[in-house]
Structure formats: C-alpha cells, structure tokens
Amino acid sequence: AARLNPLDLYDVRSLLSDEERMVQDSVARFTDEKVLPIIGDCFDQGRFPTELIPEIAGLGLLGATIPEEYGGAGMNGVCYGLICQELERGDSGLRSFASVQSSLCMYPIFAYGSEEQKQRYLPKMAAGEIIGCFGLTEPHGGSDPANMKTVAKKDGDDWVLNGAKMWITNGNLAHIAIVWAQTDDGIRGFIVPTDTKGFTAQEVHKKMSLRASVTSALFLDDVRLPADAILPNVKGLKGPLGCLTQARYGITWGPIGAAQACLKEALDYTGERMLFGRSLNSNQAIQLKLADMARRITTAQLLSLQLGRLKDAGAMAPTQVSLAKWNNVRMAIDIARECRDVLGGAGITTEHAAIRHALNLESVITYEGTETVHQLVVGRELTGINAF
Ligand code: TGC
Numbered sequence: 062a063a064r065l066n067p068l069d070l071y072d073v074r075s076l077l078s079d080e081e082r083m084v085q086d087s088v089a090r091f092t093d094e095k096v097l098p099i100i101g102d103c104f105d106q107g108r109f110p111t112e113l114i115p116e117i118a119g120l121g122l123l124g125a126t127i128p129e130e131y132g133g134a135g136m137n138g139v140c141y142g143l144i145c146q147e148l149e150r151g152d153s154g155l156r157s158f159a160s161v162q163s164s165l166c167m168y169p170i171f172a173y174g175s176e177e178q179k180q181r182y183l184p185k186m187a188a189g190e191i192i193g194c195f196g197l198t199e200p201h202g203g204s205d206p207a208n209m210k211t212v213a214k215k216d217g218d219d220w221v222l223n224g225a226k227m228w229i230t231n232g233n234l235a236h237i238a239i240v241w242a243q244t245d246d247g248i249r250g251f252i253v254p255t256d257t258k259g260f261t262a263q264e265v266h267k268k269m270s271l272r273a274s275v276t277s278a279l280f281l282d283d284v285r286l287p288a289d290a291i292l293p294n295v296k297g298l299k300g301p302l303g304c305l306t307q308a309r310y311g312i313t314w315g316p317i318g319a320a321q322a323c324l325k326e327a328l329d330y331t332g333e334r335m336l337f338g339r340s341l342n343s344n345q346a347i348q349l350k351l352a353d354m355a356r357r358i359t360t361a362q363l364l365s366l367q368l369g370r371l372k373d374a375g376a377m378a379p380t381q382v383s384l385a386k387w388n389n390v391r392m393a394i395d396i397a398r399e400c401r402d403v404l405g406g407a408g409i410t411t412e413h414a415a416i417r418h419a420l421n422l423e424s425v426i427t428y429e430g431t432e433t434v435h436q437l438v439v440g441r442e443l444t445g446i447n448a449f
Pocket residue numbers: 156157158160161195197198203204205206207230297298299300302303304305306308379428429430431434438449
C-alpha cells in the first residue's frame with residue numbers, strides 16, 4: 062500500500078486551496094535551492110544572508126497580506142502562515158526577518174498609519190528597499206511592556222524621543238524603526254528613520270541562537286522627529302499588542318517547518334545508521350521517538366490551519382494565538398532536541414540542521430511573549446483572573 066507522507070500524516074495539504082498550495086510550493090523551492098545550501102555557514106559565521114532579500118521580496122513574502130494597492134501581495138492569512146512555515150524549515154532567522162518586516166513594521170503602518178505614511182513606506186518595504194525593525198522591548202523587562210521607560214515629548218510641532226530598546230531583530234539592517242514610546246497621551250508609535258541624529262543601533266554579539274539573524278540594542282538620545290512621524294490612528298498598549306497578534310500568528314506556523322526539517326533528518330539518519338546489526342530505526346525506542354514527533358507535528362499543523370481559517374474569517378482571538386504559539390514552539394524545540402539526540406555525535410555540528418534549529422528555537426520560545434506569558438494568557442481566559 063502507498064505510505065503516508067511522514068511530514069504530513071493527515072494530508073493537511075489537501076485542506077489548502079490551489080493558491081495556498083502554489084504559494085507553499087514557491088517558498089519551499091526557494092528554501093531548498095537558496096537557503097539550505099548556505100544557511101549552516103551563515104549560522105556559523107553569525108551572518109544574516111542579506112543577498113537573499115531581493116528574491117524574498119520578489120516572491121511577495123514581505124507584506125504578503127498587505128493589499129496590492131500598497132505594494133503587498135494581497136494574500137490571505139493561511140498563505141502568510143505557509144510562508145512562515147517554509148522559511149523556518151530553512152532557518153528561524155529567515156522567518157524572523159519576514160515576520161518583523163511584515164507583521165511588526167508594515168502592519169502597523171497599514172493599520173495605524175496615515176494615507177501619506179502608507180504611500181510613502183509600504184511599496185518600498187514590500188520591495189525590500191526599505192527594511193524596518195520594531196522596538197518595543199526595553200532592557201529592564203520585555204514581558205511587561207506597559208512599564209515602558211522610553212518617552213516622547215512634544216517640543217513645538219516636533220517630537221523628541223529618549224530611551225533604549227533591547228533585543229531588536231533587524232536593528233542594524235533597518236532603514237526605519239517603529240518605536241513605541243510613552244507620551245502624555247499614553248503609549249504611541251513613531252516611524253524613526255535610522256539615520257536621524259541621536260539614533261544608534263548596536264549589534265548584539267556572542268549569541269548562541271538566531272545566529273543567522275541581526276539582533277540589536279537601540280539607543281534614542283534626543284531624537285527629534287517631525288509631527289508626521291507619529292502613527293496617528295492608535296493609542297495605548299493595544300497598538301503594539303495588535304502587531305504582536307499578527308506576528309505571533311505567523312510564529313505558530315514557522316516552527317512546524319523547523320520540526321519537519323528535524324523529523325526528516327531523524328528519519329533519514331536512523332534509516333541509514335547501522336548499529337547492533339540492524340538499522341537504528343528498527344529499534345522500538347527510536348520508533349517511539351519518531352512516532353511522537355509525527356504526532357506532535359500533525360496536531361500543530363491542524364491547530365495553525367484552523368487558527369488561519371479563523372483569522373481569515375475575522376474571528377481569531379488573541380488567546381487562541383497564545384495557545385498555538387505556546388504549543389507549536391514547545392513542540393518544535395522538543396523535537397529539535399530529540400532529533401539532535403538520535404543523531405548522536407553527528408548532531409552537535411551544523412553539518413546537520415537539528416542543533417541549529419534547537420538553538421534558534423530557544424529565542425523563538427522567548428520572543429513574542431515567553432512560553433510562560435502565553436500560558437498565563439490562557440489561564441486568565443479560563444479563570445477570569447489576571448495572574449501576571
Ligand atoms: P492589557 O493592559 O490588559 O491590554 C492593553 C490593551 O491591549 C489590548 N490587547 C490586545 N490587542 C491586540 N492583540 C492582543 N494580543 C492584545 N492583548 C491585549 C487590550 O484589549 C487592551 O486594550 P484597551 O482598548 O482596553 O486599552 O494588557 P494585557 O494584560 O493583555 O497584557 C499583558 C501581557 C503580559 C499579555 C502583555 O504585556 C504581553 O503580551 N507581554 C509580552 C510582550 C511581548 O510579547 N513582547 C514581544 C516584543 S516583539 C518581539 O519579540 C519580536 S521578535 C520577532 C521576530 O524576530 O520574529
């Protein structure tokens with residue numbers, strides 16, 4: 062009998078539309094042909110492959126869900142999820158780049174910006190000519206962004222910003238930063254060109270995770286901006302949290318790709334490795350591990366697809382995103398570590414993908430709300446009690 066696809070045991074792909082399948086295939090091809098041959102070296106060298114940006118943009122992967130009139134690809138949420146999945150099958154750093162540009166920089170300009178801001182920035186951001194970063198987290202504690210110390214004060218018509226942001230993806234690549242700051246009127250968002258006087262980005266080194274991604278600290282020292290730098294249409298923490306909901310949704314899909322890459326590697330390796338006179342995969346202890354990986358990938362796939370259908374129906378609740386972000390990242394990090402283990406010594410170098418994915422997922426489980434933050438969001442939903 063024909064065997065099932067080990068990376069899609071429930072044929073979740075059959076639930077996709079033709080367009081969704083086409084998008085998945087084109088990103089999968091990009092990952093296989095352009096990302097996988099170089100990404101182990103990029104990780105070793107601590108280098109984000111900027112040379113891939115034009116092709117990423119050309120495939121419509123930046124601002125995929127932004128309407129075409131602003132240069133986006135006008136795709137649905139499920140297509141965006143599949144893009145994240147196939148990019149992260151390559152490396153979490155590539156998916157991070159697309160998440161930040163699309164959900165954390167283009168989305169707030171689209172959702173909260175003026176018509177002039179949308180026209181000015183979005184088409185060039187979709188083309189990869191303007192790269193953005195998103196500054197919410199501060200050095201004193203990212204889980205509690207309401208306790209923000211960065212301030213923006215009015216001076217005549219201008220705004221003057223002071224403060225610092227920490228762990229900012231794309232910080233040293235970016236042409237603009239979306240910076241969230243406390244004002245007399247609550248938390249507001251600003252579009253800050255990174256060549257503005259008083260703005261500096263300092264790359265974080267010595268990372269053991271997301272090495273193929275740029276992470277930076279941002280410093281704002283009397284950064285003076287014109288009145289039209291503010292995002293006019295949102296006030297309060299719901300501005301940045303609304304962006305996080307978009308990015309976290311994509312992050313529920315991404316780790317499925319990382320986990321699939323690891324399961325594939327574990328299947329290939331244990332099929333070929335001969336120990337005690339038989340292939341490694343003939344042992345019950347190994348089959349239990351492989352079966353468990355497939356079980357957890359399958360449940361994650363169904364969770365994200367239903368989440369995407371809810372999103373496209375306009376019915377997705379942030380708590381549902383929290384549950385899937387928690388489940389799917391936990392699933393992937395456990396699988397990557399288990400895959401590293403079944404590869405034995407071979408699992409410890411970047412010749413294989415497992416340890417790179419496992420290390421990357423240490424960031425993914427922390428950023429965009431730590432696992433604990435998402436567990437507490439679900440707990441609050443169930444009990445009505447805020448335990449933060
Ligand atoms: P609360 O004070 O109750 O609510 C404030 C306002 O926001 C609204 N809201 C949301 N809106 C949209 N989406 C959500 N997920 C929302 N959650 C809350 C809420 O309705 C309220 O609106 P209003 O009109 O009443 O003012 O805030 P909370 O108690 O819900 O928040 C607490 C908590 C801990 C959940 C929140 O602070 C949180 O999520 N903390 C984690 C911070 C975080 O995730 N930071 C991520 C930084 S960015 C990043 O990591 C990028 S990595 C990207 C990459 O490289 O891929």
